Amino acid sequence: MTNLDTTVADLGLPPARDRRPAERGPGRRRSRRYSLVAPSSALAHAGRFGAKAAGPALAVTYLSLLVLLPVAALITNAFSGGWHAFWAAVTQPEAVAALELTLAASAIVAVINSVAGLAIAFVLVRDDFKGKAIVSAVIDLPFALPTIVAGLTLLALYGASSPFHVDLAGTRLGIGAALLFVTLPFCVRSVQPVLAELDAEVEDAASSLGATRRQVFRRVLLPSVLPAVLAGAGLAFARAVGEFGSVVLISGNLPFKTEVASSWIFSLSQSDALPAASAVSIVLVVISLLVLLGIGWARRRFDVPETV
Amino acid sequence: MHTRSIHRSTPGARSGPSRRALGRGLGLASLASLAAAPLALLALPTAAGAQTGGSVSLVAYSTPKPAYTVLAQDFAKTKGGTGVTVSPSFGPSGTQATSVVDGLPADVVNFSLEPDLAKLVKAGLVSSSWDKGATKGMVTDSIVSFIVRPGNPKHITTWADLVKPGVGVITPNVFSSGSAKWNIMAAYGAEIHLGKTPAQAQTYLSQLLHNAVAQPSSASAALQTFLSGQGDVLLDYEDDALYAKSKGEAVDIITPPQTILIENPIAVTKTASSPAKAFVSYLLSPAGQKVWGQQGYRPVLPSVASQFHFPQPKTLFTIGSLGGWTTVNTKFFDPQTGIVAHVEQSLGVSTASG
Numbered sequence: 001m002t003n004l005d006t007t008v009a010d011l012g013l014p015p016a017r018d019r020r021p022a023e024r025g026p027g028r029r030r031s032r033r034y035s036l037v038a039p040s041s042a043l044a045h046a047g048r049f050g051a052k053a054a055g056p057a058l059a060v061t062y063l064s065l066l067v068l069l070p071v072a073a074l075i076t077n078a079f080s081g082g083w084h085a086f087w088a089a090v091t092q093p094e095a096v097a098a099l100e101l102t103l104a105a106s107a108i109v110a111v112i113n114s115v116a117g118l119a120i121a122f123v124l125v126r127d128d129f130k131g132k133a134i135v136s137a138v139i140d141l142p143f144a145l146p147t148i149v150a151g152l153t154l155l156a157l158y159g160a161s162s163p164f165h166v167d168l169a170g171t172r173l174g175i176g177a178a179l180l181f182v183t184l185p186f187c188v189r190s191v192q193p194v195l196a197e198l199d200a201e202v203e204d205a206a207s208s209l210g211a212t213r214r215q216v217f218r219r220v221l222l223p224s225v226l227p228a229v230l231a232g233a234g235l236a237f238a239r240a241v242g243e244f245g246s247v248v249l250i251s252g253n254l255p256f257k258t259e260v261a262s263s264w265i266f267s268l269s270q271s272d273a274l275p276a277a278s279a280v281s282i283v284l285v286v287i288s289l290l291v292l293l294g295i296g297w298a299r300r301r302f303d304v305p306e307t308v
Numbered sequence: 309m310h311t312r313s314i315h316r317s318t319p320g321a322r323s324g325p326s327r328r329a330l331g332r333g334l335g336l337a338s339l340a341s342l343a344a345a346p347l348a349l350l351a352l353p354t355a356a357g358a359q360t361g362g363s364v365s366l367v368a369y370s371t372p373k374p375a376y377t378v379l380a381q382d383f384a385k386t387k388g389g390t391g392v393t394v395s396p397s398f399g400p401s402g403t404q405a406t407s408v409v410d411g412l413p414a415d416v417v418n419f420s421l422e423p424d425l426a427k428l429v430k431a432g433l434v435s436s437s438w439d440k441g442a443t444k445g446m447v448t449d450s451i452v453s454f455i456v457r458p459g460n461p462k463h464i465t466t467w468a469d470l471v472k473p474g475v476g477v478i479t480p481n482v483f484s485s486g487s488a489k490w491n492i493m494a495a496y497g498a499e500i501h502l503g504k505t506p507a508q509a510q511t512y513l514s515q516l517l518h519n520a521v522a523q524p525s526s527a528s529a530a531l532q533t534f535l536s537g538q539g540d541v542l543l544d545y546e547d548d549a550l551y552a553k554s555k556g557e558a559v560d561i562i563t564p565p566q567t568i569l570i571e572n573p574i575a576v577t578k579t580a581s582s583p584a585k586a587f588v589s590y591l592l593s594p595a596g597q598k599v600w601g602q603q604g605y606r607p608v609l610p611s612v613a614s615q616f617h618f619p620q621p622k623t624l625f626t627i628g629s630l631g632g633w634t635t636v637n638t639k640f641f642d643p644q645t646g647i648v649a650h651v652e653q654s655l656g657v658s659t660a661s662g
Binding site: 088092093094097152155156160169170248249252253254255256257259263266267268270271273276 | 400402403406427481483484485520521522523524525529532533536537538539641642643644649652653655656
């Protein structure tokens, strides 16, 4: 909770956690109003129903069926040819090139969309304008659109016969465009509810007390939304790493140039090289897991309860 | 209070064991789920495998989808096809074959190339004598053609034209597309039949892939990419090219002087119903072959083929003349050790820095 308790008095002073005792008082009550935490009554409600035993059991059961079991099968498959075959598959030059491209593109896209997503969420929460509901609905379209349709659409817009004369077909920029498109909703939707919970009056108060716009952003807004931004970035990265349909058409799928890992994996699976396909997938899964764990660690460092 | 709350919060838990597991907490519950999951997965194919009378499950590669719409209607008008419904499934040839091996119900299978059918023979789902019929197990023929822009502005007529500087070639990725394998073997075989050595033919493949501006994951993705304006020439099945043209796409079809005869295998599975056998007999009959011809495929029955006027290339060779699919598939298309993998790698190393 601490950095949500950022009050007007905190501005220009050392970070909140260093002055915890001073928070007891009127400031604390006021801070409640823009708490990020879901209404605590909901949690209490769940607790009353014995969630302590049944909740985790159900969650783990469900998780086992849907996620852990397939991952276990994947690992078994990947190592079915032994460690040597696994290593040969993941160090094959074409695989390495595809993995490097995919991870780099996904990281760049996650960073860009985190900034853009924050800006869009801010506009949607704080500004009132005609057609806001429509704009808000449009953001989710990449979720709803089958990715292969997204790929066809992007190819029509940014391909060789682009109406804007922007030909990204067969380039790495094309891959970036496709990934930006499919991952934007994660970055907006992670941040938006958190921003909505924040009280704009606090920012106004900060400004009226002489804080510059930059100070308001850095000391009031950013600490509160950063965990959500990071969560969005993590989701966007994970999605981008595994993305296939929207990318393959515009990328041209040229080995060593624009071939993404998911496409190489698909090729391996089509060539009866399932262990190799699984091996390369394992690398993607492990790296994604490490990135998500890293983001989780970073979020905890900000000392904020889970918000998304 | 505690027990009741568990029941209320888990309305879905009906069976005794899982309810007990929940009661004992996390450890047992996760164990139970791990044990139950494989059982649930096993149950799926069994339930779906049940046969209904008068129905044929067709599992085929993507390209003949429009043809099968017409063929199924026509089959229903025949004596053996009255009241029979054909339920088709279309997808990439390799994926379809793998799906059938993994339990997708199939009475009739039709793939782009023989190795996919061999997967089913190996799995014991199709008799090893599937290729002993009059047409040697093949239902349609086709050739590898060049699709170019209207008026052929780059004057592409021969294989040598494809490797000229500035010519953008589109051919699908060989590791994910059966169509691409036909293309590569057409290119390789053309060089061999022009009197080149295997080493020279391999150099040609390198030059060809160097000119590739896209290697989409499937034949249909390749066609989409070409129609979007990318590239100067697309290597494609002749039937697919004819279909695109019949749909009004602005393309020209060039028949190269040397090309490969594409042969698409068909078979009934060991568990196939009698309507399935009737369906395949129809597809191989003069009536069925005529419909195939009208749909852009070269009929496998000479008597029917002579009714159509498909362009005749100077040299038409078969995969058999290059060693047959079993040999070729490993030698060229193994994703780790095949010739194409080596060609891509040497191209990639020289271009990745650029």
